[in-house]
Amino acid sequence: MNIGIDLGGTKIQVGIEHEGKIIHKTKALLKEKDNLQSTLDQVIKFIEPLTAYDVDGIGIGVPSVVDVKEGIVYNVTNIPSWTKVALKDILEKEFNLPVFVNNDVNCFAIGEYKFGMGRNYSNMVGMSIGTGLGSGIIIEGKLYAGVNCGAGEIGLIPYLEHNIEYYASGNFFSAEYQTTALDAFTAAKNGDKEALAQWNTFGKHFGAAVQVVMYTYDPQAIVIGGSVANAYPFFEEAMRATFSNYIYPESVKKLKIHLTKNADIALLGAAALVDLSIKHTSKVL
Template identity: 60%
Template sequence: MNIGVDLGGTKIKAGVEMNGAVIKQETILLQDKDSLSSTLQQLIDLIKPLMAYSVNSIGIGVPSVVDTEKGIVYDVTNIPSWKKVDLKDILQDEFNVPVFVNNDVNCFTLGESRFGLAQGFSSVVGVTTGTGLGSGIIINNQLYVGNNCGAGEIGLLPYLDQNLEYYTSNNFFEAIHGITALEANHAAMAGNKIAIDLWHQFGKHLGTAIKTIMYAYDPQAIVLGGSLSKAYPFFEMGMYNALVDFSFPESLKRLKIFVSQDENISLLGAAALIPNNYDNVLLKDR
């Protein structure tokens, strides 16, 4: 059994993984984010009761760039006190088990590849859309992180007057249209035509992101996750409309696009970082 941890800017989830399932889970809201010692203690206190199980290792996904070999995280999104944290060493000293650290979207993608909708596909890209736009990459059944764990950050590519992330995340609704994505979703569900059109426009922008992924990686499958993916029925048509001018239509016909269904998939992916249980899980540039 292994512990998987999903560290976010507002909450932390941790669970015990056994045979590809989460058998025990804990969740807390993250408090006092300006204090490194306080946030670390909250993380430790969340994991402690799970150590009562026969735990071999801990895997943790963090929304940041990660030195995956040393387990150091840098400039964690929405946690201002986490500028440079030796997370691997801190947790190994506390719990005396091996600890593995990676980017949170990489863990999401690995989870879908090993346990979720993308099982059976050797090349997969996971895309999460919410506060931002993130992606993780599986190549030849291995998680590809690049030299600095920065591979797949397509959201930062220039697009229109901003970047792709600006138009394919909460920013599209809040910064451009003055409404939250949640409000837009509720309005669309109630039949509001303006909200439905907003989601259609959002889908077109996300379709551009998918075309970028196809040109860069040509995966067999793309799995969509994150809070905005729950509105998929409202942006699906706009997304596919944006794909009609893709230069390689036969490749597009073979592409499978899934919407994540498992709320614990990132925990499972974090647990799958443990190389003793999942051989050749990580691929880096050398």
């Protein structure tokens, strides 16, 4: 059993992975994000009760680039006090357990590959759509994170007048329509024509993001997660329509696109970091 932690820009979730499921799960909003010690104390407080169980280690996913070997995180998204944090050392000294740190979307991809919709594929990409857009990459059964743990940041690629993330994440609705993805989703469910048109436009942009993944990594499958994925029925058709422009139509026919089905998949992936690292291999299984 391993402890998994999913640290987001607004909340923290912790739990223990046991036989492919998360037990003893707790979550809360992250407080006092301008104060490094306060946020670290909150993380430690959440982990502490779980160390009473027979766990082998701690895995944590964070929305940032990571020095995976040293466990140092840099410039964590939406946590201004976390510019450079030696998270591995801090938590290992606190709990006397091995600690492993990685990007949060990488953890999502690992979780899907090992426990979720990506189990049948050796080459897959997990795309997480929330306030931003990130990707985790599995190539030949191994996590590919890049030299600085920054591989998969397709949302930051320049696109139109901004970047892909501007148009293909929850940010699109606040930036272009002065609403939220959640409100647009609720309105679309109620048949609001304006909201449905907004999701159609979003789908075209997200289709462009998927094409970037296809041209770059040519995966067998893409698994889509994140809060905005709940609206998939409202943007899927527009997304798939963009594939008619893809230069390799046979690749489009072979590509499988799945939605995540497990709300705990990022926690499961974070917990799996322990086994990955203890075995001194980048293989997910």
